Amino acid sequence: MFSGRIPRELESNRLSLAVARLRTEGRPILDLTESNPTRAGFSYPPDLLTPLAHARGLAYRPEPLGVPDARSAVADDFARRGRHVSPGRIALTASTSEAYSLLFKVLCDPGDEVLVPQPSYPLFEHLTRLDGVASIGYRLEYHGRWSVDMSSVERALSPRTRALLVVNPNNPTGNFISQADLDALAALCGERDIAVISDEVFADYELQDSRGVARGVLLDRTDVLGFTLGGLSKSVGLPQVKLGWIAVSGGDTIVEAMLPRLELTCDTYLSVSTPVQLAAREILDRGAEVRRQIQARVRENLAQCATLVGARPACTLLCTEGGWSAVIQVPTFETEEELMLALLAETSVLAHPGYFFDFQRESFVIVSLLTPADAFAEGLSRIVDRFRAETRL
Numbered sequence: 001m002f003s004g005r006i007p008r009e010l011e012s013n014r015l016s017l018a019v020a021r022l023r024t025e026g027r028p029i030l031d032l033t034e035s036n037p038t039r040a041g042f043s044y045p046p047d048l049l050t051p052l053a054h055a056r057g058l059a060y061r062p063e064p065l066g067v068p069d070a071r072s073a074v075a076d077d078f079a080r081r082g083r084h085v086s087p088g089r090i091a092l093t094a095s096t097s098e099a100y101s102l103l104f105k106v107l108c109d110p111g112d113e114v115l116v117p118q119p120s121y122p123l124f125e126h127l128t129r130l131d132g133v134a135s136i137g138y139r140l141e142y143h144g145r146w147s148v149d150m151s152s153v154e155r156a157l158s159p160r161t162r163a164l165l166v167v168n169p170n171n172p173t174g175n176f177i178s179q180a181d182l183d184a185l186a187a188l189c190g191e192r193d194i195a196v197i198s199d200e201v202f203a204d205y206e207l208q209d210s211r212g213v214a215r216g217v218l219l220d221r222t223d224v225l226g227f228t229l230g231g232l233s234k235s236v237g238l239p240q241v242k243l244g245w246i247a248v249s250g251g252d253t254i255v256e257a258m259l260p261r262l263e264l265t266c267d268t269y270l271s272v273s274t275p276v277q278l279a280a281r282e283i284l285d286r287g288a289e290v291r292r293q294i295q296a297r298v299r300e301n302l303a304q305c306a307t308l309v310g311a312r313p314a315c316t317l318l319c320t321e322g323g324w325s326a327v328i329q330v331p332t333f334e335t336e337e338e339l340m341l342a343l344l345a346e347t348s349v350l351a352h353p354g355y356f357f358d359f360q361r362e363s364f365v366i367v368s369l370l371t372p373a374d375a376f377a378e379g380l381s382r383i384v385d386r387f388r389a390e391t392r393l
């Protein structure tokens with residue numbers, strides 16, 4: 001009866017079952033996986049969402065790509081980060097996830113393929129599948145910093161490839177795309193009429209520089225059709241407000257062909273609420289206060305992480321340049337799943353295993369830098385203490 005786009009197996013994995021069991025028993029958990037900023041102890045200005053209630057939102061005048069002032073506000077927000085884009089090349093969406101769905105509809109036919117980085121954000125599997133397209137992995141590799149394994153991209157390309165995704169900085173590995181990698185990807189994609197989608201939801205959360213490696217900027221390129229994605233969920237910590245955006249880049253001819261197709265797709269759903277569009281400028285401006293708190297938290301936790309992991313020679317904190325996660329490589333005495341279950345049962349700490357994000361091998365522990373600082377330090381100490389004995393080897 002049901003579409004093959006919905007996975008056949010809907011059961012929870014062993015880790016979520018174990019978490020549910022502990023919660024039912026009322027056992028406290030030190031959760032180092034929290035990625036919802038509204039549950040991470042930040043102090044949001046109580047009137048931050050007041051602009052949503054303004055009477056101007058009582059009139060409905062649909063604008064498929066978004067109301068002009070909201071598109072200008074998003075262009076101004078790009079300018080805040082030193083990026084320049086015309087408001088006419090911006091489309092508003094209800095979220096970044098919806099932005100992906102709209103782009104897959106415009107770019108792909110059923111059965112077409114989209115290349116996705118591995119390791120990366122696990123939702124791509126569902127996002128592609130729900131739009132009837134296949135996600136094909138290409139590899140990122142780590143040599144002191146993460147970069148794209150170009151030969152894996154070449155192997156993944158096929159006549160059905162329509163788009164290649166980069167997450168910039170990537171979740172959870174935290175690498176920004178380098179100029180050299182983006183040049184190479186744009187060359188491969190541009191000549192095959194494959195679009196590049198750059199998910200920049202974490203772009204505001206720079207953790208450290210890229211060790212002298214120049215960063216690539218998709219928005220400035222004319223050699224490939226590009227889409228730069230962002231949204232309120234990370235930039236001002238408001239995932240529940242539901243506003244994302246797409247900035248379209250590339251040569252004028254292809255962008256002019258793209259925009260009416262995107263507009264038609266947006267017009268079919270008109271999913272972005274009028275009040276949020278009318279409030280976008282104010283929320284973007286005033287949300288800076290929340291962003292500053294998140295920036296301070298993730299930097300403080302990363303510094304703490306470097307100290308705690310640095311004291312355990314058996315464990316290594318991988319280099320991260322941005323985002324909300326840290327990746328710690330640990331010795332493999334058991335599978336990642338066994339390790340996570342043992343950490344939960346024996347120390348009440350919940351962390352994510354690398355395989356959730358398609359790391360190529362084990363063992364990696366992923367922790368959220370959004371976690372309140374005291375819980376983060378305590379939880380991480382318990383994780384690395386598990387490998388204390390190895391420090392004496």
Ligand SMILES: Cc1ncc(COP(=O)(O)O)c(C=O)c1O
Binds near residue numbers: 095096098121201243
């Ligand atoms: C890389 C990446 N893109 C997109 C999203 C989702 O953003 P939104 O809430 O705007 O759909 C997330 C959420 O964690 C993410 O990690």
